Amino acid sequence: xxxxxxxxxxQMVEVFTSTVSFGERxxxxxxxxxxxxxxxxALYFALDKAKETLFLNISSQGPVPPHLRVEFPLGQGIxxxxxxxxxxKVVHRDHRPAPQTNxxxxxxxxxxxTLACFPVxxxxxxxxxxxLMDREDRSITPTERQSVQLVSLxxxxxxxxxxxxxxxxxxxxxxxxxxxxxKALASTVELEELLERIVSxxxxxxxxxxxxLQIADAVSGEVRVSSRYGRVPSGGPFxxxxxxxxxxxxxxxxxxxxxxDSQGRTHYCLAVPLIFKGQLRGALGVYDKLxxxxxxxxxDPENRQLLYTMAGLIVSAIENALTYQQVEELAEKNQxxxxxxxxxxxxxQALLTTVQxxxxxxxxxQGLTLEQGLGFDRAMVMLVDEATQTxxxxxxxxxxxxxxxxxxxxxxxxxxxxxxxxxxxxxPLQADEGPLVVAALQKRPYLxxxxxxxxxxxxLRGRYTASEFFMVPLVVKDRTxxxxxxxxxxxxxxxDPEPLDSLQMxxxxxxxxLENAQLYSTxxxxxxxxxxxxxxxxxxDRLAALSSLASGMAHEIRxxxxxxxxxxxxxxxxxxxxxxLRGYVEVIQEEVTRLEKLxxxxxxxxxxxxxxxxxxxxxxxxxxxxxxxxxxxDAFKIKVVKDFSPLPRLHCDDRQMKQVFYNLFQNAxxxxxxxxxxxxxxxxxxxxxxxxxxxxxxxxxxxxPLEVLHNIFNPFFSTKDYGTGLGLAIAQRIVSRHYGQIEVxxxxxxxxxxxxxxPVAKYCLVKEEGxxxxxxxxxxxxxxx
Amino acid sequence: MKxxxxxxxxxSIRLLYSEELKEEGYEVYLASNGREALEVVDKxxxxxxxxxxKMPEMDGIEALRQIKERRPDLPVLLSTAYGEYRQDxxxxxxxxxxxxxxxxxxxxSAVKRYLQD
Numbered sequence: 001x002x003x004x005x006x007x008x009x010x011q012m013v014e015v016f017t018s019t020v021s022f023g024e025r026x027x028x029x030x031x032x033x034x035x036x037x038x039x040x041x042a043l044y045f046a047l048d049k050a051k052e053t054l055f056l057n058i059s060s061q062g063p064v065p066p067h068l069r070v071e072f073p074l075g076q077g078i079x080x081x082x083x084x085x086x087x088x089k090v091v092h093r094d095h096r097p098a099p100q101t102n103x104x105x106x107x108x109x110x111x112x113x114t115l116a117c118f119p120v121x122x123x124x125x126x127x128x129x130x131x132l133m134d135r136e137d138r139s140i141t142p143t144e145r146q147s148v149q150l151v152s153l154x155x156x157x158x159x160x161x162x163x164x165x166x167x168x169x170x171x172x173x174x175x176x177x178x179x180x181x182x183k184a185l186a187s188t189v190e191l192e193e194l195l196e197r198i199v200s201x202x203x204x205x206x207x208x209x210x211x212x213l214q215i216a217d218a219v220s221g222e223v224r225v226s227s228r229y230g231r232v233p234s235g236g237p238f239x240x241x242x243x244x245x246x247x248x249x250x251x252x253x254x255x256x257x258x259x260x261d262s263q264g265r266t267h268y269c270l271a272v273p274l275i276f277k278g279q280l281r282g283a284l285g286v287y288d289k290l291x292x293x294x295x296x297x298x299x300d301p302e303n304r305q306l307l308y309t310m311a312g313l314i315v316s317a318i319e320n321a322l323t324y325q326q327v328e329e330l331a332e333k334n335q336x337x338x339x340x341x342x343x344x345x346x347x348x349q350a351l352l353t354t355v356q357x358x359x360x361x362x363x364x365x366q367g368l369t370l371e372q373g374l375g376f377d378r379a380m381v382m383l384v385d386e387a388t389q390t391x392x393x394x395x396x397x398x399x400x401x402x403x404x405x406x407x408x409x410x411x412x413x414x415x416x417x418x419x420x421x422x423x424x425x426x427x428p429l430q431a432d433e434g435p436l437v438v439a440a441l442q443k444r445p446y447l448x449x450x451x452x453x454x455x456x457x458x459x460l461r462g463r464y465t466a467s468e469f470f471m472v473p474l475v476v477k478d479r480t481x482x483x484x485x486x487x488x489x490x491x492x493x494x495x496d497p498e499p500l501d502s503l504q505m506x507x508x509x510x511x512x513x514l515e516n517a518q519l520y521s522t523x524x525x526x527x528x529x530x531x532x533x534x535x536x537x538x539x540x541d542r543l544a545a546l547s548s549l550a551s552g553m554a555h556e557i558r559x560x561x562x563x564x565x566x567x568x569x570x571x572x573x574x575x576x577x578x579x580x581l582r583g584y585v586e587v588i589q590e591e592v593t594r595l596e597k598l599x600x601x602x603x604x605x606x607x608x609x610x611x612x613x614x615x616x617x618x619x620x621x622x623x624x625x626x627x628x629x630x631x632x633x634d635a636f637k638i639k640v641v642k643d644f645s646p647l648p649r650l651h652c653d654d655r656q657m658k659q660v661f662y663n664l665f666q667n668a669x670x671x672x673x674x675x676x677x678x679x680x681x682x683x684x685x686x687x688x689x690x691x692x693x694x695x696x697x698x699x700x701x702x703x704x705p706l707e708v709l710h711n712i713f714n715p716f717f718s719t720k721d722y723g724t725g726l727g728l729a730i731a732q733r734i735v736s737r738h739y740g741q742i743e744v745x746x747x748x749x750x751x752x753x754x755x756x757x758x759p760v761a762k763y764c765l766v767k768e769e770g771x772x773x774x775x776x777x778x779x780x781x782x783x784x785x
Numbered sequence: 786m787k788x789x790x791x792x793x794x795x796x797s798i799r800l801l802y803s804e805e806l807k808e809e810g811y812e813v814y815l816a817s818n819g820r821e822a823l824e825v826v827d828k829x830x831x832x833x834x835x836x837x838x839k840m841p842e843m844d845g846i847e848a849l850r851q852i853k854e855r856r857p858d859l860p861v862l863l864s865t866a867y868g869e870y871r872q873d874x875x876x877x878x879x880x881x882x883x884x885x886x887x888x889x890x891x892x893x894s895a896v897k898r899y900l901q902d
Contacts, residue, residue: 555866559797562801562885562886562887563797563798563801563887565887566801567801568887569887569889570801592887593888603868
C-alpha cells in the first residue's frame with residue numbers, strides 16, 4: 001500500500017518536472033490521478049479569465065470533443081460550488097437527490113454514482129476544479145483525499161507556470177513590438193515623416209487595416225497635424241474631435257465603436273487620447289483588426305494596452321520632434337534675421353556715403369526694393385512740409401532689375417531704374433484724412449485692410465493702388481517727419497512679417513539721415529551765404545585799398561599831367577601847322593587827354609564824387625541817359641525798344657544812376673557795332689525784403705563768352721582794346737551803394753540782359769527836398785567832375 | 786590891366802597858368818603857398834585869385850577863408866587836383882570850384898566871366 005503510493009508520487013513528480021508542454025503535463029497528471037485512484041473519470045474544469053464560468057478543459061479519457069464541453073457558472077452545481085467555496089465536496093447520487101444543476105454531468109458519465117470535487121488552487125489563486133466520477137457508490141479515504149490534494153497542488157503549480165510563461169512570452173512579444181516602434185520613432189525627427197511611421201507601425205503591430213493620428217491645437221481646437229496609414233474606412237466610426245482626455249473612475253479614457261457599412265460589413269475602431277502637457281491633444285486610432293478569414297475582428301484589451309503604451313511613446317517622440325521643429329524654425333528665423341540685419345547694416349553703410357537728400361532717398365528706395373535688400377516690389381517716401389503741414393511725395397520707385405549676384409553695397413549706389421512720379425502727391429497732415437494719416441500722426445506703423453480704399457487719404461485715392469500696403473512713419477525727436485510706404489503690388493505676393501519688422505527698424509535710421517541731410521543743406525546754404533558775404537567783404541576791402549591807392553596816385557599824376565598837357569597846347573600854338581613837331585605835340589596832347597579821362601574814371605570809381613540823393617523817376621533817368629548815347633545808337637543803326645511801366649519814385653543819386661545806365665548802354669552799343677535792338681523794360685518786382693524798381697537792358701550782341709562772364713564786374717577787366725574796363729564795375733558799385741543789385745542774364749548766341757533792381761520803399765524814409773543837400777553853387781561846377 | 790594872383794605849390798602849374806593868363810592880357814602875380822598869397826593880397830589891389838588847395842605852410846582852404854575876410858568882394862577860384870573837397874563846406878565860400886585839367890579853357894572862361902565888368 002505504501003509502496004504503491006510512493007510509486008504514484010514518483011510518477012507524479014516525474015510528470016510535474018518533465019519538459020513536455022504544459023498541456024501534455026496536465027493531461028498526464030489527470031490521467032495518472034484517475035488510474036491511481038481507480039475512478040472512472042478524472043476531469044479538470046478551468047475557471048475562465050472573467051472568473052465567472054468553469055468549463056471542462058481536460059479529461060482523463062483524452063481530448064474533449066466539442067459537444068461535451070460542459071460549463072458551470074461559478075457557485076452552481078458541484079463544480080461551481082467547489083470553486084466558490086474552495087472546499088472539497090463529495091456527492092453520492094442515490095443518497096440524496098442530485099441537484100438539477102449536476103444533471104449536465106450525465107452527459108459525461110451517464111451511470112455515475114459518486115462525485116468528488118476538489119478545488120485546484122495555490123495559496124492565493126483558484127485555477128479550477130478537479131472532479132472525480134465513478135459508477136461505484138464509494139467513499140474517498142483520507143489517503144486518497146491526500147493524493148488528490150497533492151495532485152491538485154501540482155496542477156495549480158503547473159498552471160501557474162504555464163500562465164507565467166504565457167505572460168512572459170506576451171511581454172517579450174510586446175517588448176519587441178515596442179522596440180520596433182521605438183526604433184521607428186527614433187529614426188527620424190522630421191515631424192511629417194515621424195507621424196507617418198507612427199501610424200504605419202501602429203497599424204502593423206496591431207494587424208489593423210488602417211491607423212490614424214491627429215493632434216489639435218489646445219487653444220484653437222484646430223487640427224494641427226494629422227496622418228493616416230492603410231485603409232481608414234470612410235463609413236466606419238471615427239474618434240470625435242472632443243475626445244475625452246481623462247477617463248472616468250474605470251480607468252484611462254479610450255474610444256471604441258463599431259459600425260456597419262453599406263455592404264453589411266462591420267467596422268471597428270479603437271482610439272486612445274494623446275496628451276501633450278495638457279497643451280495639445282489628439283488621438284491615435286486603429287481600424288478593423290484583420291481576421292484570418294479576411295473579416296474584421298473587434299479589438300481586445302491587450303490591443304488597447306498596447307495602444308496606450310504606444311501613445312505614451314508617440315507623445316514624447318512628437319514632443320521631441322515638435323521641439324526640434326521649433327528649434328529649427330527658430331534657427332531659420334535667426335538666420336533670416338541675421339540676413340536682414342546684414343542688409344540693414346549694408347544700407348546704413350551706403351547711407352553714410354552722402355548727405356544729399358536726393359541721393360539718400362535713392363539709396364533708401366534701392367534698399368527697400370532690391371531683391372538683395374528688403375525685397376518689396378514698390379516703395380515710396382513722403383516727407384512732411386512743416387510750412388504747409390502736408391505730406392509731400394519725395395521719391396518712389398519700383399524694383400531696379402539687377403543681376404541677383406551683384407553685391408548689395410554696390411547695387412545700393414546704382415541709380416533707380418524705375419522711378420514712380422510722386423512729386424505732386426500732397427496729403428494734408430490731418431486726422432480726418434483716414435487711418436493712414438492718423439497712424440503717421442500717432443507715430444505708429446499701419447498695415448491696411450485689404451480692399452478698403454477709404455484707408456487711403458483722399459488725395460491718393462485712384463493715384464495709388466495696392467491691395468495690401470504697409471506704412472511706417474519717419475519719426476525724429478518725437479515728431480513725424482514723413483513716412484515710408486511699401487507694397488508687393490507688382491508680384492501680388494503678400495507682405496511677410498519679417499521684412500516689415502526690418503523696415504520698422506530701418507525707418508528710425510532713414511528718418512535720421514533724411515533729417516541730417518535737411519540740416520546739412522541748411523548749414524550748407526548758410527555756409528554759402530557766409531562765403532558770399534566774406535567774398536563781398538574781401539572784395540570791398542580790396543576795393544577800399546585799391547581806392548586809396550588809386551586816389552593817391554591819381555592826384556599825384558594829375559598835376560604833372562596838367563603841366564604837360566597845358567604846355568603841349570602852348571607849344572602847339574607856337575608850332576607851324578606844317579611842321580612835323582605839330583604832330584608830335586598833338587600826340588602829347590591826346591595822350592594827356594586820355595590819361596586825364598582815365599583819372600576821372602578812377603576817381604569816380606574810388607568815390608571821389610559826391611552823392612546827390614533825391615527822389616527821382618527811373619524812367620526819366622533812363623530817357624536822359626539815352627539822349628547822351630543817341631549819336632552812337634544812330635551811328636551803329638541800333639533800334640531802341642522801350643517798355644516802361646509806371647514806377648514809384650526812387651530815392652537815389654540821379655547822376656550816379658545816369659552813369660550806371662550810360663555804362664550799360666555803352667556796353668550794349670559795343671556789342672552791337674553791326675546793328676541790333678536795344679530793349680529797355682522797366683517794372684516793379686517783389687523780393688523777400690520789399691518792392692524793387694527794376695530796369696532790364698537787353699542787347700542782341702551775341703552774349704558774353706562763358707570764359708569771361710565771371711569777370712565782367714571785376715575792375716580793370718576789359719575785352720575791349722579801349723576803355724578802362726571800369727564801366728561795369730562802376731555800375732555795380734553805384735547800384736550796390738543804392739542797396740540794389742545788377743544781374744546778368746547771358747544767352748549765348750543771342751545777347752545779354754542786365755537787370756538793375758533798386759529798392760523803392762526801404763531806403764526812402766528820409767525824404768530830401770529837391771536835388772539833395774548840396775547847394776546850387778556846387779552843382780554849377782560839376783562839369784569837370 | 787586886371788591883376789590876378791596864382792597861388793600853387795607846383796612851379797610848373799604856376800608857370801603854365803601865368804603864361805596862359807598873361808597871354809590873355811592879365812597882370813599875373815604868383816605865390817607858392819597860402820601865406821605868400823595873403824601877403825600879395827595885402828599888398829596888391831587884386832581883381833581875382835586862383836588858389837590851389839593842397840599847399841605847404843598854409844593850404845588853399847585857410848587862405849580862402851582869410852582872403853574872404855579881408856576882401857569879400859575879391860573873386861576866388863579854387864583850382865585843384867582833388868574833387869572831394871567839394872564836400873568840405875569851407876570850399877563853398879569860393880566863387881568857383883574847378884578840377885585841374887590840361888585844357889585850360891574852363892579856367893580861362895571862368896576868369897573872363899568874373900573880370901568882364
